[in-house]
Amino acid sequence: MNTELFIAKRLFSDKATRKLLSQRIIRIALIGIALGLTVMIVSVAVVTGFKKEIRDRVIGFGSNIQIINYDSNSSYETRPVSADQPFLETVRSLAGVKYVQPFATKPGMIKTDEYHQGIIFKGVTKDYNWDFFAKNLVAGHVPLLNDSSRVNEIILSEHLSKLLNIKLNDRVVVYFINEKDAIPRLLQLTVCGVYRSGFEEFDKVFILGDLKQVQRLNDWRNDQISGFEVAINNFNQIDNIEQEIRNSVIQFRDADADIMRTESITRLYPQIFDWLSVLDMNVWIILLLMVIVASFNMVSGLLVLILERASMIGVLKAMGSANWSIRKVFIYLSVFLTSRGMLWGNVIGISIVLLQGIFRIIKLDPAAYYVDYVPMNFSVLHLVLLNLGTITITSLILIIPSWLISRISPDKTIRFD
Known part of the structure; x- marks a missing residue:
């Protein structure tokens, strides 16, 4: 039996913890994670959809490759x-x-x-x-x-x-x-x-x-x-x-x-495809910023959880639990909480992508953007990678603040309680 996972599940489902101050702070952190994941989902859908739409339209007029007179x-x-x-x-x-x-x-x-x-x-x-x-x-x-x-x-x-x-x-x-x-x-x-x-x-x-x-x-x-x-x-x-x-x-x-030569569509219209390649850098910057924001949100939430559960940490230490074992409890708990925020982020992000893809609510000026609406490309692979990347990076970063547990002395926390 995984004791750390069992304790984390009990803390996660304990209704009494909802009255604690940490729950309000964690709720704010989860909102930040949900919004961050929403932005990442929409950003990737817009950029990949935009690139695919422009590329398909250019190819529609000139195909992928042309063979012409030298x-x-x-x-x-x-x-x-x-x-x-x-x-x-x-x-x-x-x-x-x-x-x-x-x-x-x-x-x-x-x-x-x-x-x-x-x-x-x-x-x-x-x-x-x-x-x-x-x-x-x-x-x-x-x-x-x-x-x-x-x-x-x-x-x-x-x-x-x-x-x-x-x-x-x-x-x-x-x-x-x-x-x-x-x-x-x-x-x-x-x-x-x-x-x-x-x-x-x-x-x-x-x-x-x-x-x-x-x-x-x-x-x-x-x-x-x-x-x-x-x-x-x-x-x-x-x-x-x-x-x-x-x-x-x-x-x-x-x-x-x-004498004949070949020309790819990317060389025939380099200004269009060079512009599309710049969008990749933009989306990577957005993803990096959103992951950093989500990580800092959960770091702050984890620190509050640790401080608020100092007496419990003292009892576990007095019973012989190792520092790493207790740290795993709070890392598991943080992952559960992060997953809840990510669930709402997925629901909101996917809803926005589907609504825009079906009803084309947001319009654009085709003279400036080559298309008359914001295109969306919904990809299950992108969705899975975004979720895995977010939960993995956030979990790894949470290991750092959990080090605070090793600084908590059981005799002081138990006597204070």
Whole structure:
């Protein structure tokens, strides 16, 4: 039988102790622990949710990895490559690769009677994965593409729709300029769908339609494209998979074929992903501060408990209990009390995360934060790690103030009582 644990349980459940002064002080300490754990749960949920939401939206517009012409610069006016590449089957068979799809981009300008706006026309094929845009579609449908003829349907963002006063099924004129042409080329396209990703930086420029339209505008052959988009299963493996793709591209390159290179989404948009990486430092600072606050709260509570139970400590010492044995009693008791505070912290923190995740109560300015609400990512693993880390660190720190027990003399405490 664990005597120290038994005594700690009796002290924890003893109703008479509720009238002691220490209970009020400990109640304040437990409130501090509950609030601290709440802040940690919400902070981790917000940061991980924010990173996931931004990352998924950027990937939705440009996929994880792109394979493009080596001579293409960072603009959307690209040099063509052949759609028939010998490395495609090898890349598709790589572990972690979901799919590979061709694409083409062309800068242009939408002009109406009253407004005009620069855009990026992204051309895709009938096999394009529309999951991201279908999920964010607010009206209409995605373009119904085919292999035989050019399709004049496009989807554009709700932001562009409101900015240019364009409605569903309207016909719009899009102008494109080629380097060798003195007169702009134009396309008359029909808006078949309107999407809202909430990522204003991309919403205000991207429209999607038939890849054959880009080929026609650039005087490309039917087998020429801007490049390939590669989607992967695990974003954390993006660097390793990109290296494998790069090796495949180099291995199968013909001497007379186009020289191609790979670009990960993190390098295409470094300003966004560098900003997201800074958030990790912020959350670590918050976690450290909250753990320190929780630890000091319980240290103060433990000291009060020890002083208030000095007579009991004296009796236990007189009966032959060792200092470490008595210290374990109060450490167990502190862990029980800390667990009670953590229970309320979990309840409050999880409630806030779920309410915000379901009802999106707190809104944001998408122009500043890239999203129009505070995203939440509820992870059981993060929750378990936060609880284990808090209880472990707090318990270890409680060993230090429990040393005060060895300074208590049994003859003085018993005589005083």
